[in-house]
Amino acid sequence: MIDLFYWKTPNGHKITLFLEEAGVDYRVHPVDITKNEQFAPDFLAIAPNNRIPAIVDTDPADGGAPIALFESGAILLYLAEKTGQFVPADARRKAEVSQWLFWQMGGLGPMAGQNHHFSGAAPEKIPYAINRYVKETARLYGVLDKRLADRPFVAGDDYSIADMAIYPWIVLYERQQQDLADFPNIRRWFDTIAARPATARAYAVAETV
Incomplete structure (x- = not known):
């Protein structure tokens, strides 16, 4: 059983995408970041960086004590390796999958997140930042x-954790002030x-919290 500490953000959706695809039993524990429950x-x-998602695997492969994990990319890798999916x-x-997973973690996620902040959430509209x-x-x-011009998924022919990491941000x-008509290969993949x-x-999980 996986205990998932979750909120309905792109990073939260990454983990529910995996768990639903892999058919893993899990329990959702909402962490309402609008009420600062992450603190x-x-x-x-469980998550010393006070960010969702996080998990606790109550039945790790080695049969030992439960394993707690934070950081969505680390969680995806852990679950993929545990299940073999x-x-x-x-x-x-695997290297192809890993590099695109880390591309999302280090590039798309942080940059799109800043886009969201300065375009929508910031108390002052700063044209340069936007x-x-x-x-x-x-x-x-x-x-x-x-990347998607000559392959169905980001790492090749097979759907992977790299796609699961990227999709919720798209x-x-x-x-993010983007038009998928400008990116036809992303549109097809999406x-x-x-x-x-x-x-x-x-995504239906988000409606329950």
Whole structure:
């Protein structure tokens, strides 16, 4: 059983996408970041960086004590390796998945997050900051679009944790002032993932919290 400490953000959706696809039993523990619940001592004991998501695996593969994890990319890798799903065993193919997973963690996520902040949440509209992050988001979309020009998924023929990490950030393309008509390969990939039954189930979780 996986205990998932979750809120309905792109990073939270990454983990429900995996759990629904893999058919892993899990329990959702909402952490309402609008009420600063991520700073509660019990949650900080699991996720010291006070960010969702986090998990506790109550039945780790080694049969030992429960394993707690924070950081969405680390969680995806852990779950993929535990279940043997959505990450290849072959070293070369696994490297393809890993580099695009980390591309999302280090690039798309932080830049799109700053885009969201300065375009929508900041108390003061700073044109320089808005322009900077909208343009950088567009650049990253261009990188992804080029990558998807000759393959169905970011790491090749198979759906992987790299796609699961990237997709929830593309869901918010309008908020990021992007037009998927400008990125036809992303549009095709996006529609393919949106049509997966597990994607619908994962996003339905957000309606329960």
